[in-house]
Amino acid sequence: MTTTTSMFPQTPGSGSPTDTVEPGGLGEIHLVQLYPRDMNIYGDWGNTLTLKRRLEKRGYGVKLTDYNPGDSFPADGDILVGGGGQDSGQFRVMEDLQSIKPVLMQLVDDGAPMLAICGLYQLFGHEFRTIGGQTLPGVGIFDLTTVGGEQRLIGNIVTESEKFGTIIGYENHSGLTKLGAGQQPLARVVAGAGNDGQDGTEGAVTKEVIGSYLHGSLLPKNPALADHLIATAVRRRYSHYHLEPLNDTLATKAREVAQSRPR
Amino acid sequence: MSRPLVRLLGQGVRAATKMRGGGSAFPGLVMEKLHPGFVAEQLARLPHGVVVVSGTNGKTTTTKMAVQLLESQGLKVFTNRTGSNFVRGVAASLLEEISLTGRFDADIAVLELDEAHAVHFVRQVKPRFALLLNVMRDQLDRFGEIDTTRQMLAQVAAATTEAVILNREDPRIASLAQDVQPDTRVLWYGLSEQLRPMFPSDDDMRAADGPAAPTPEGAPQPEPVVELAHFEATDVDFLVHGQPAQAKVHLYGVYNVYNAAGALALALTVTDDGRAVKAAGAGVESLLDELSRVTPAFGRGETITVGETPLQLLLVKNPAGFRLSLASAKPEAYATMIAINDEYADGRDVSWLWDVEFDSLRAGGVDLVTGTRAWDMALRLDYDQVPIQEVEPDLTESLHKFITAADGRPMRVFCTYTAMLSLRRALRAVADVPEI
Ligand SMILES: [Zn+2]
DSSP, X not given: OOOOOOSSOOOTTSOOOOSOOOTTXXXXXXXXXXXXXXSOTTSTHHHHHHXXXXXXXXXXXXXXXXXXXXXXXOTTOSEEXXXXXXXXXXXXXXXXXXXHHHHHHHHHHTTOOEEEXXXXXXXXXXXEEOTXXXXXXXXXXXXXXXXXXXXXXXXXXXXXEXXXXXXXXXXXXXXXXXXXXXXXXXXXXXXXXXXXXXXXXXXXXXXXXXXXXXXXXXXXXXXXXXXXXXXXXXXXXXXXXXOOOOOOHHHHHHHHHHHHSOO | OOHHHHHHHHHHHHHHHHHHTOOTTHHHHHHXXXXXXXXXXXXHTOTTOEEEEEOSSSHHHHHHHHHHHHHTTTOOXXXXXXXXXXXXHHHHHXXXXXXXXXXXXXXXXXXXXXXXXXXXXXXXXXOSEEEEOOOOSOSHHHHOOHHHHHHHHHHHHHHOSSEEEEETTOHHHHGGGXXXXXXXXXXXXXXXXXXXXXXXXXXXXXXXXXXOOOOXXXXXXXXXXXEEEEEETTEEEEEETTEEEEEEOOOSSHHHHHHHHHHXXXXXXXXXXXXXXXXTTOSHHHHHHHHTTOOOOTTEEEEEEETTEEEEEEEOOSHHHHHHHHHTSOGGGSEEEEEOOOSTTTOSOOGGGGXXXXXXXXXXXXXXXXXXXXXXXHHHHHHXXXXXXXXXXXXXXXXXXXXXXXXXXXXXXXXXXXXXXXXXXXXXXXXXXXXX
């Protein structure tokens, strides 16, 4: 039996937290992986796995759906996650995104939490102009545009976010992203390159949609971010929520090390 | 400076570096500066030309197999043995080979080349044969994208004059057939349908059971020179030009067994063309015989005996390799240590660990997690619910704890490149460790 202070106010009657919650006893959360076939190459599975396990540990069942181009879109998704890919994959995904745009935008407006990394982050903006001169239209969830750069921005990165504290990870992108005037960044760069390597911003946040260049290890090493997505989803689905704090000692150690490593 | 003088100078530098125990590429660097065409000139003299082996996984062991197979057919083979697979490394190996009188006594060169350096190399030297293995996520942080790696290998394929041997089951390698010059033959090695699921390509590599990536439509499977039909432990069944052929392969890991099919296809192709075979009795039988005599290259499943207990060192550098290493033995039978460093040579990015499934370690657990990124590795294992006995970032400290904890159980250590170098050094205190 653990006594816990919830990050969030508890709904009366939701019971006191125990560490022996019946698996799935608190209800089901529907996790949707966007385009895992084309956009999964940088350890993005780590984000999905982190959400899945952290939900399960809190007593929620998890339904996991892969959404690939041409599938019927699961409009009842509670959390949507998607990652980075090769240029070839990005083209297929771009075409499919246009076809699901109306449903997707509805989910965004409705406050559904989403995490878009790298390639998908770029396509969540207005457009991506490749270095070859091609223009891939995005869906415009974020007010930003991306231009292909000559050099990849690669390395360990540390950023600071008002909402989520220090965010630590690894960036690997050649696209340079410029935020529009009103676009809120996810964080400010402390060490590393960030969106365009110049303006000191990293990622973007609109409503409950988070975009970032920090790869696969983003959520495992940044549990605060993972729990925010989870809390948002649970609140939206069940209108009440309670998240038991988890033991994040390993994540804390991994964060300390990552912060100290050369770029 | 006259040419022979330049060469002697290079050899002098080589001797000097060797005495200091210095890096093997340095004399090559000097040579390259003094005489840029040196490597091309020397290799152009080889009667049977140059073979390039490239790809992201298994180059070193495959090159070793190819060299032994060709030597068994009576060929004198020059290779870049030291493992410095750069143009400079080739120059350094050349200097060592060439006697002081300037004679380069070899029939053929078989060179292991890194994808990026292969591109530079083929600008200077046109290979007669190329064996291209695979394109897997490796060193992504250096080359950026696997499609970029494919482009590099396309240049190797396009520069090859006689025959290009391709892995039929790797979609990026298979697509290189279209980059080969019209006069150059395209040959294949492949897997039986039964074995294909054991070797997932990067496109369908993911922990969740998603649908496999679609195969290119309409393309009929080309007939391979060598097909890996079936294997169990060290007993391997090939189909050579469609005919069954058995061999023993004493190499660790399923990937090495598959690469043996590639090396065999290469040796058959080189010796088939009639000009290369010197020895009597050349042919499939003697090649299969020789294959059984190949031992693992450094770090590719090398076993070191500590006291009386075997300790196996397994190099891991990408999801496919790690996954296959994990699958190649029952984990519960071993004490397990995982050593993850993030030095430049390892790759600074450790996110690829999230694309490896560690479920198979759950039953037996992991004894020690070590290396600069020990905590990242521990975090990864924790999310796969694998029990961990101890996390100790210091490699030497860990090694001693591990040997004690193993308590007579055979040991397996999965390690990144620089972690392996450190562990081999630390092992010298307690075991006989061969020089690299
Ligand atoms: Zn990326």
